[in-house]
Every structure is written in C-alpha cells, then in structure tokens.
Amino acid sequence: MIGAEELRECCGIVGVSLSGGNSSLPIYYGLYALQHRGQESAGIAVCENGEINVLRGMGLVYEVFDERKLELLRGNNGIGHVRYSTTGASRIENAQPLVLDFRGGSIAIAHNGNLVNTQELRRELEREGRVFHTDSDSEVIAQLLVKELMRHDLLTAIKELMLRLRGSYSFVMLVNDALVAVRDPLGFRPLCIGEFNNGYVVASETAAIDVLGGRFLQDVPPGEVVIFKDGELLERHRLYKASNTAHCVFEYIYFARADSVLDGRLVYDVRLKIGKRLAEEHPAEADIVTPVPDSGVTFAIGYARHSNIPYMEGFIKNRYVGRTFIMPEQRMRDVAVRLKLNVVRRNVEDKRVIVVDDSIVRGTTSRKIANYIRRGGAREVHFRVGSPPIIAPCYMGIDMSTREELIAANHDVDEICRLIEADTLGYLSLEGLVAAIGLPARSLCLGCLTGRYPIEIPGEVCILRQLTLSQF
Template sequence: MLAELRGLNEECGVFGIWGHEEASQLTYYGLHALQHRGQEGAGIATKNGKGLLVKKGEGLVNEVFSGDSLKGLTGNSAIGQVRYTTEDGRGAENVQPLVFRSTTGSMAIAHNGNLINAQELKESLEKQGSIFQTTSDTEVLAHLIKKSAGGALTQRDRVKKALSMLKGAFAFVLLTEEGLMVAQDPNAMRPLSLGKLGDAWVVASETCAFDLIGAETIRSVEPGELIIINNKGLQSDRFAEAGDRAMCSMEYVYFSRPDSDIDGINIHMARKRCGKQLAKEVQIEADVVTGVPDSSISAAIGFSEESGIPYELGLIKNRYVGRTFIQPTQAMRERGVKLKLSPVQQVVAGKRVVMVDDSIVRGTTSKRIVKMLRDAGATEVHVVIAAPPLVSPCFYGVDISTDSDLIATGRSVEEVRDLIAADSLTFLSAEGMLKAIGRSPEMKNCGQCLACFTGEYPTEIYADTVLPHEKELSR
C-alpha cells in the first residue's frame, strides 16, 4: 500500500480564487477538502488592493488557521496550499505560498509537482547572482520571472518565458496585484481544474474542493496552458505546446479523493472498475472480500460485485490516526501501521479472505496486514492489487526515487507473495487498469504516466534528478 512510501516530494494541493469578497474563507475550506494531499504545512496569500498578505505555518489547516487568524487576510482574491514535505524540504521557510516582494511588484506562488531540472536551473541562477532562501523548487520560478524583467516584456510574457524553461510535473498558481495566473505542465502530469462560483473563478488540485464551496467545475487546465484571470475576465494563453497527456496514474490509484473527477473521470468509479477488472483477471475461491481503508474500498466493492464474493468490513481504520505515508520518518510509520488498522475478528475468523489493496511499495505494511488477518483467524489470505507492480522510480513528485524502495523490482510475483506471506498475490494488468479507468486507447499511454509501472518516462530525465547510488546502478 502507498502507506509504505517514504513520503512525497511536492505532492501537495493548491487552490486559488479571484473575485470573491470571502476569498480567504473559501480558500480555507478549499484547503480542508485537499488536506489529504499534505498534512505538514498550510498557507494562504490574499490580495486586498494594497498589496499581498500571507499567513502560513507547519501543521494541519485548522491548526495553522485557528481562532481569528483569517480576519487579517482581507481581499477578494487568494491562493493557498497544503503541503507534504520530505526531510530535505521540511521547515517553515518552505511552507507555501511563497511571497516575493520587489520594486516592480509582489507575487505569491504555490506549486504542486516536481521540477526535474530544478538543480540545473538553480546552479545557473546562482551564477547570475540569485540567492535562494528555501530548498523548494517553487522558488526557481520566481527567480526566473525576475531575471526576465525589464525591456518590453509584459508580466505575462515574463511568466511564459520562465515557465517554458521548467521541465517535469507542475501545477502552479501565482497571485499578483494585477491578477491570478494558473499554469499546467505540457504533459498535464498533476491534476488541476478550473471552476466558477458566481462571478468568481476558482482553481484547485481536485474538484472535491469545488464541491465543498459550492462551485461548478468547468474543465481541466490544459497541458502547457497559462490561464490569466483579472478584473477583465479570464484569458487562456499557452507557454508551451501541448505534449502527450500523461496524468499521474497514482492519482487514480491512491492520491485523489474518491469524490474528485480528473479529466471528467470520477475517481471512485474508476477504482471500482479497476476492482471489477481485477476480478475478471483472477479466479479465487474465497468467503469474503475486504479492502484496506480508505483508497482500496472502491476497488474492493468492484471486486466483490464482479466475483460474487461478499464484501465485508474486515479492516477498520482508526479515524484519529493520520495517513501513515504522510509520516516523515520510518519509526513513525512503524507505529502508525499498528495504530491505523484493526481487523474485525468476527468477519475474518475461519474465512478465506481476499484482501484488496491499491498497491505494494516496500511490502512491509502488506506483510503486517496479512499477519494481522491471520492472527484474527483468517484461514487463507489472498492479496489482490488494483494496479500493476511498481517497478521503477518516480521523479515527478512521488518519493519513490530509487529501485531499493520497491519490493517488486527484480522479483517475480511469486517471490513478492512469499515475502508478504500471502496465500496468493495478483496484480491488475496495465492494460486492464487503463481500460477500467476509461482512458482512450487512441491517446499515447492512454493519457496517463505509466513510468512507475513500465520504466518509460514521458519526459527527459535529467542527471540531477537521480540519486547518487541510483546513478551507479545505471552505469
């Protein structure tokens, strides 16, 4: 399960709104809806006609914005972010939005994703005199915009020029004193949607944020698109030609909330269809199907419906324990797994159990859950995974940055089964996953990034994105 991930690098949630008198309050609610995307930091920046205001801090949304803290964030436009950080990116200075002030104007930036050429750009900028205050990739964009200032270039042109130099997966929201800018990478690898609330425009990483504030979903932001929203309305521009759409498959498998839609595809229904497809690809004789809460429940229901094996709540999640993959250290994850799940003994005792999960990363958590079910009296535990095996590192924001993080790399399915001590182990085929999600077969990669399953990356991978020991392995 993705609880075994060491963490996420820039896997965050962003929100923006232009033209509403309750901008900061609506951003607060929008960030609540996106809280699952990051639990270590939150921030909001607003524009009030006199400049940009910002409040941010480490912790959950309701911890950072407690009491009357929103009252000072006046204005009719705002952006916000919930953040997860790796150990290298921890610290209050990296919490976004980042605000940059200069004699030519102020700008606030929030970002979801990972720039694969960030180090190369930082080194070049430092040689030109730039001094970085954070370790965040987000700051790179601000420096690039500033370096292009002057001459006859408009602010829009400067932003376009800077964005065109970025490589990787990114969804940016930028707030200035003149407008709100929204940018999506040329492959649309991170989710970003546009909505409308009355006369106000809103953007968010997931459409569940629109549902919470009562906004209407308009569309997904297009690959390579730059949207400019100001008092004149909304204008769509382009900073790069659209590449082959390659939305992160893990958004469908795990990251996104079940009530969100990506490119018009509902996450719950996609996961449910994956479960149905999985049941078509494997024949198991069992007494009960259960899913690992929460992201696997939809697939477990689909597996049950297609196989005819009854679905039961065989595992219960402690709602007062955060997602274990959000925890930044291995020791905290170890304790988190034990606190997070409890088997329902009367459901699984004496039964042949099908345990549906979204993925297996390291295998340690899967092994513990299998043992947990056996200790509760399950006579057999059959593990079925509603995604293909994870065999390759990700350099686009998910912190599976080396092969050593992945139990399936270099091992057969039977070897992985033996390591997690299950009676059987089955993964959904890549073809079955794409078919179930509903991607068009005419699109390259069917519109999704499959790199972690296939090792085929949709962009060039720069040398500075690969860890040192990974470089040694590739020689």
C-alpha cells in the same frame, strides 16, 4: 499512512478570485477539501491594495488557521497550499505560498509537482547573483519568473518560464493582484476551474470546487495559462501543446479523492472498474472480499460485485491517530500499528479472505496486513493490488522510495507473494489499468510502472513522447 504504504503526494493548491469579499475563507475550506494531498504545512496568501499578505504554518489546515487569522488575511484574490515535501526539507521556510518582492511588485506562488531540472536552473540563477532562501523547487520557479518579469509583460514572462521548466507543475500564483493558474504541457498533475456567482476558483481537484458550492467549468488544459482578477476571467492562452499528455495514473489509483473528476473521469468509477478488472484477471475461491481502508475500499467493492463474493470489512481504521512515538520494543510498535488498523476478528475468522489494496511499495505494510488478518483467524489470505507492480521511482512529485527500496524492482510476483506472506498475490495488469482509466496509454504517465518516462531524466529511458511543443 495505511493502504498505499508511504506513497505520498506532494501538494494541493487553490486559487480564488472574487469581485468582492474576502478570498481567504473559501481558500481555507478549499484547502480543507485537499488535505489528503499534503499534511505537513498549509498556507494562504492574499493581495489587498497591491500588497501580498501571507500566513503559513506547519501542520494541518485547521491547526494553522483560525477565524482571527483568516480575518487578517483580506483581499479579493488569493492562493493557498497544502504540502507534503518531496524536494526540500519539512520546515517552515519551505512551506508555501512562497512570496518574493521585486522591482515591479510582489509575487506569491503555490506549486504542485516536481521539476527534474531544478539544480541546473538554480545554479544558473545563483551565477547571476540571485540568493535562495529555501531548498524547494518552487523558489526556483518564482525566481525565474521574477527574472522574466523584469524583461517582459506577464504573459510573455510565463511563456519564457514554461520554456525552461522540465517536470511536473501545476501552480497558482499571485502576480500583484492578478491570480494566475498554469498547468504543465503534459498535464502530469490535475488542475481545474470552477465558477461562483461572484468569481472563480482554481483547484487541484474538483472536490474542492464542490465543497465550496462552485460550478465545475473545466480542467485547465495542459500547457494553458489562465489569468483572473477581482472575479473576472481576464485571459486564457494555451501557450504550449505537447504531442501527448502524461497524466499521472496514481492520481486515479490513489491520490485524488474518489469524488473528484479528473480529465473527465470520476475517480470513483475508475476505481470500481479497476476492482472489476482485478477480479477478472485474478479470481480466487474465497469467502469475503475486504479492503485495506481507506485506499482499497472502492477497488474491493468493484472486485466483490464482479466476483459475487460478499464485501465485508476486515479492518477498522482509526482516523484520529496523529503521530505515534518511535517505540523501542516490538510489542509497542505493534500497538502503534494496531492503533491505526485493527482486525474485525468475527468477520475474518475461519474465512478465506481476499484483501484488496491500491499498491505495494516496499512490501512491509502488506506483510503486516497479511499477518494481522491471519492472526485474526483467517484461513487463507489472497492479496489483490489495484495497480501494476511499481518497478521504478517517480521523479514527478510522488515520494515512493528509490529502486533499492521498491520490492517489485527487485523481486518477481511469486517472490513478493512469499515475502508478504500471502497465499496468493495478484496485481492489476498495465492493460487493465489503462482500460479502467479509459484514456489511451500514450496520454498517461506510466513511468514508475514501466521504467520508461515521458520526459528526459538523466540515467533513465525516455519513451512515448516526442516532446514537440508547438507554440501558440
């Protein structure tokens, strides 16, 4: 990944319920629209005549499925998943949807997020004799739900389940032939509902609804469960309500597609505002503003517009690069990186260049970018970053390294500027980010930017939220 170096989302999810016809094709295209949220594996589960059929595989959506396979997955109600692993190794057993059979039927689950109490829950379930087949936290959710379903009706079982889960979770499930969507009470990860003429779609992002030609209805409110079956919305209940939400700010900065609307805000607009704010906070005398593609593009447009400095592409990204081999020689390693990102020499030669990226994680990619542009003939390199410094890890489903690896956890801005070999460096302020998103800080998760988290994590500081969940 270029741009947000090694900053990876864990998953994208889709659920479709139709009054007639086959749900697997819209799920397939929905997953295609969410491919940016996970590229390691993809899977679809559908229910036909009370039986859940699932197909999962390693790779991109189009690599896992073809027309013949989709034809075999028949059913009005279904769910799908694209995955990048944050917990659980990258292997087929951990691919989702995960299916479990139990005395009352079968369930399939597709989960986006990360629990912080997985070990505790897993140990408890193992003590009760339950056997795990994967090391993912999604199986913990599935096993816990099965346990509750043995004792309660569906709604009460989900209520009990949510009471036990700590962390971020948006999921879609098939419980026999019902499609169930759940968003955690703090709303860390997005989840939204759209409507077709003959049914409904639930997806991580509105872009998936748009691609399917659906009408966006609304976000699933944090703490809510929505149940669909055969194209009907049967029930919806806001089971828990927290004093404040904790939407992940990196969904706005990086993960979500710019054409998605998250909690009422078009991501593209937020990114433009971030660029404008960055220009206000960190102006520079320069000849061009250039993005690190693709993640820096909208910020750079906002920066350029506000500063009246021309926007110009200094890099071209090769979108067709798959896996590159581990190269033993430095020269060949450089080839692999240039294959992904090449400098447009004519645009940067003899210029003072403002380079805009979304974040700096370890700093290694930023240094390479600064060096490339300098080797391309730039006179000065001014690095601007569309997020505040990342000083602490994420426990809620974003893979962004440990504290030791995070450059901003161990160095101040001047030191980072020297380390990445830029002439100047400017990060967006926390206030600037909150203002650009346009939600109060208390509604956002800022854990990795402040080191203070909205949920209890052993060894970390918990602030902001009195997690008083009021039961409806």
